Amino acid sequence: QTTEEHEKETGLKSKEARKYIFSCLDDIAHVNLVLSLDSSDLQAEKADRREFVSLLKSMLLISAEDRTNPSSVLNHPFLAMTHLLDYPHSNL
Numbered sequence: 202q203t204t205e206e207h208e209k210e211t212g213l214k215s216k217e218a219r220k221y222i223f224s225c226l227d228d229i230a231h232v233n234l235v236l237s238l239d240s241s242d243l244q245a246e247k248a249d250r251r252e253f254v255s256l257l258k259s260m261l262l263i264s265a266e267d268r269t270n271p272s273s274v275l276n277h278p279f280l281a282m283t284h285l286l287d288y289p290h291s292n293l
Contacts, residue, residue, distance in 0.1 A: 245291035
């Protein structure tokens with residue numbers, strides 16, 4: 202549903218419309234990064250974002266031979282959360 206359709210349907214005007222324009226998928230990892238986190242949490246958050254981008258890239262490969270398959274997705278560090286084991290003192 203577009204913003205205009207939502208406004209027409211509900212009669213409410215949207216207060217904010219966020220638009221992000223990225224030059225590459227890696228830029229996603231830097232959006233709204235909370236810098237006020239303590240060091241351990243910040244490092245864990247950055248690692249989590251790196252793994253998310255890695256997963257996204259592997260799912261969006263054009264070549265079907267190179268693209269990740271569903272079972273591999275389930276074992277990816279982002280979903281398995283194994284990358285966070287390196288940050289045992291993090292609250293994430």
